[in-house]
Structures are given as structure tokens and as C-alpha cells.
Amino acid sequence: MKIGFIGLGVMGSPMAQNLQRSGEHELTVFDIDSGRCEILAELGARVVSSVDRAVREADMVMTSLPGPKQIEEVGLGAGGIVAGMKPGAVWIDLSTNDLVVAAKIKKAAGQAGIEILDSPVSGGDEGARAGNLTILVGGEQQVFDRYLPVLQVIGENISLLGAHGAGYSAKIAQVVLCYLHSLALSEALMLGVKGGVDPGKMLNIIQNSTGKSYVTDRYGPPILEGNYDPSFTVGLAHKDMKLAAQMAENLDITLPMCELTTDTYARAVEAYGFDANHLKAVQLLEEDNEIFLQA
Numbered sequence: 001m002k003i004g005f006i007g008l009g010v011m012g013s014p015m016a017q018n019l020q021r022s023g024e025h026e027l028t029v030f031d032i033d034s035g036r037c038e039i040l041a042e043l044g045a046r047v048v049s050s051v052d053r054a055v056r057e058a059d060m061v062m063t064s065l066p067g068p069k070q071i072e073e074v075g076l077g078a079g080g081i082v083a084g085m086k087p088g089a090v091w092i093d094l095s096t097n098d099l100v101v102a103a104k105i106k107k108a109a110g111q112a113g114i115e116i117l118d119s120p121v122s123g124g125d126e127g128a129r130a131g132n133l134t135i136l137v138g139g140e141q142q143v144f145d146r147y148l149p150v151l152q153v154i155g156e157n158i159s160l161l162g163a164h165g166a167g168y169s170a171k172i173a174q175v176v177l178c179y180l181h182s183l184a185l186s187e188a189l190m191l192g193v194k195g196g197v198d199p200g201k202m203l204n205i206i207q208n209s210t211g212k213s214y215v216t217d218r219y220g221p222p223i224l225e226g227n228y229d230p231s232f233t234v235g236l237a238h239k240d241m242k243l244a245a246q247m248a249e250n251l252d253i254t255l256p257m258c259e260l261t262t263d264t265y266a267r268a269v270e271a272y273g274f275d276a277n278h279l280k281a282v283q284l285l286e287e288d289n290e291i292f293l294q295a
Contacts, residue, residue, distance in 0.1 A: 001150065002026045004058035006051060006074060006081070007095070008036040010231060011121065012064030014128035015094065015154045019062075020045045022153050030054040052084040060150065061085060064094045064121075067239050068101040075105050087113030090147060094135075096120050096172065098243050099250065102165045115143045118164055120171035121155065124218070125231050132156040136174075138166035169247065176244045179237055179281070180261050181215035186223065186282040190291045199224050199293045219279060226294040228279035235274030237281070238265040 001024075005016045008031040020027045020043045027045040029037055030053070037047040048054050051074055055061045061081055065071050071093065075081045081091060082105070091114055093105070102118060109116040117139035127133040133155035137144055144160045151158050161170050188211065192202035203220045206212065222229035241262040248255045268281040286292050 001059045002057055003028070003150070004054040004061045005029045005045075005064075006054055006061065007031060007064035007070075008033075008040065009064060009066070010125050011094070011128045013039065014125065015062075015064060015121075015133075016040055016045070017043060018128075018131045018154050019150075024153070025150070028054050028058065050079065051081060052079045055081050055084040055089075056086070058085065059089055060147065061089065061091045062094060063091070066236060067096060068098045068243070071095055071097050072101045072104060076108055082108045082112050082114060085112065085114050088115075090115040090117065090143060092117045092119050092147065092151075094119050094121050096175065096240060096243065097168045098172075098246055099165050099168060102168050106164050115140075116164060117143055117147065118167040119151065120167055122171065122174060123155075128154070135159070136161060136167040136170040138162055138164045138168065138170075140164075172240070172243050172247050175240050176258055176261070178215060179241060179265065179278075180257055181213055182219055182279060182282060183261055183264060183285065185211075185213075185216055185220060186285050186293070189220075189223070189293050190286065190289055193293060194289075194291055223279060223282055223293055228277050228283060230277040232278045233274060234265060234268045234272060234276045234278045234280045237278040238262070238269050241265055 003025045005027060008016060013036060016029055019025055020040060028048055029040045029045050030048050030051060031037055041047045065074060091109060106116060117137055119135050119137045121133040121135050123133040131154055134157040135151050135155040137160045161167055188206060189202055193199050203224060207216050219229055244258050245262055265281050268284045271284055272280045
């Protein structure tokens with residue numbers, strides 16, 4: 001199968017690498033930062049200089065983009081995905097998107113005779129490298145069944161959750177827990193440390209109690225090391241929280257913990273910049289309380 005892969009960031013690059021290493025498909029890649037394409041070129045993928053050239057011959061286009069703005073621009077703009085794809089091909093979007101842009105791309109794809117699956121992923125950069133991501137899919141059953149073998153190259157826990165948009169909804173709903181848990185972990189650590197407990201011992205207690213989670217194991221050590229985990233930016237984390245807030249507003253539900261978390265991440269972006277790593281939000285709380293958790 002001819003696959004055009006667009007977006008070679010922290011998640012996109014390892015997913016594309018796994019597709020290329022599988023030896024089962026002919027891969028063409030594009031990223032606005034041409035330097036990100038080098039490792040794919042070394043693996044034998046074809047590198048092109050535009051979205052149009054990446055999609056025009058593809059049976060399948062896969063995208064891993066920062067958010068709704070980029071998805072709409074790359075998907076629906078002049079020289080973009082829908083304009084360049086051939087009828088009967090499929091667009092599988094692995095990004096986190098909102099339901100407003102989802103409806104736009106669904107309508108445009110349908111008018112162009114292009115099949116579409118929203119397939120955002122979860123599992124972090126380590127899951128992307130290992131090829132064991134969770135993939136949350138929205139779309140038609142027959143389309144899902146046809147392209148499931150390709151998704152299985154990059155993921156293991158793969159579920160069709162409903163019609164187009166269901167995958168995006170599930171991703172937004174679950175990803176907020178990562179950020180809520182990160183701030184809750186920092187508050188628990190600060191409380192224990194302020195009370196006289198060694199930071200490392202306090203983390204170990206949490207990791208072996210009812211508060212244990214992926215976040216305590218994955219992000220607890222970087223917090224104590226003081227590097228705050230550079231694998232994801234605080235700006236993108238704030239973007240995800242804003243998507244959740246927008247979704248909650250559209251669904252007419254109130255999420256007070258999400259609102260507090262969104263505000264904290266907004267402050268972290270203002271304090272440290274969009275490209276600072278995501279756990280800088282924890283450092284913000286440390287500075288607010290003059291309690292520093294580095295062991």
C-alpha cells in the first residue's frame with residue numbers, strides 16, 4: 001500500500017519509522033521541518049517537499065499534527081490533503097482534534113470521495129517507539145476493518161468507538177487526566193515534603209498506594225530530578241486542556257477540576273513559553289509555594 005505520512009514530530013516520527021521498518025508499505029513522508037525527514041530517508045522512505053506531493057499517489061494518508069488549526073490548514077487548504085488525494089483513498093488522522101474541525105474535514109472528504117477515520121493515539125512517545133499505542137477510532141466499520149492491519153503496525157489496543165468524531169472525543173476526554181494527575185501528584189508531593197518527608201520516599205509511597213498511576217511512575221522521577229520531562233511541551237498540553245474546555249461547553253457540562261488545570265497550564269505557558277516542557281506547570285506550583293521537590 002502507498003502511504004503518505006505528514007507530520008514527523010515526537011509522535012509522528014516513530015510511528016512513521018515503524019511503518020517503514022515493517023517493510024509492508026511504500027512510504028512517502030513530509031514535514032514542514034525538513035530536518036525531521038532525515039531518519040526516514042535513511043530508513044528508505046521517500047521524502048517530498050510538499051503536502052500535495054505526499055498525498056497525490058497515496059492509497060492512505062496518515063497525519064500526526066499539533067492540533068485543529070494545523071489539521072484544518074493542511075487538510076483543507078490550497079494544495080492540501082483533500083484537494084490532492086485521489087477518490088477512494090483514506091485519510092487516517094492520528095492527531096488530537098476538536099469536533100468543529102472534525103465536521104469540516106468529514107464534509108470535505110465526503111464531497112471528494114475520500115474515506116476518513118479519526119484515529120488519535122495515546123501512549124506517549126515511548127508507546128510510539130514501541131509500536132504499542134492505544135488508537136481511538138471513529139468512523140465506519142467497513143473502513144476500520146479494511147485498514148486495521150495498518151493500524152496494528154503502530155498500535156496494540158485499537159478500538160472502533162463509534163461514528164466519525166468518536167475517536168477525537170475519547171482522546172480529549174482521556175488526555176485531560178494526564179495533566180490533572182500531574183498537578184495532583186505535585187500537590188501530594190509538596191504536602192508530604194512540607195510535612196517533613198523525603199521527596200523520594202514520598203514518591204515511593206504514592207507509587208505503592210491507591211494513588212498510583214501511569215503519571216506517578218512516568219512523571220514522578222523527572223519531577224524529582226528537576227528536568228520536568230522534555231518529551232512534550234506545556235503549550236501543547238494547554239492546547240489539549242482548551243480542547244476539553246471547548247468540548248465541555250459544547251456539551252453543556254461543568255468540569256471544575258479541568259478549569260483549574262487549564263488556568264494553571266495557561267499560567268505556565270505565560271511564565272515559561274509555549275515550547276517549555278509540560279511539567280513546567282509543576283515547577284510553577286513549586287514556585288508558588290516555595291517548595292522544591294528535587295530529591
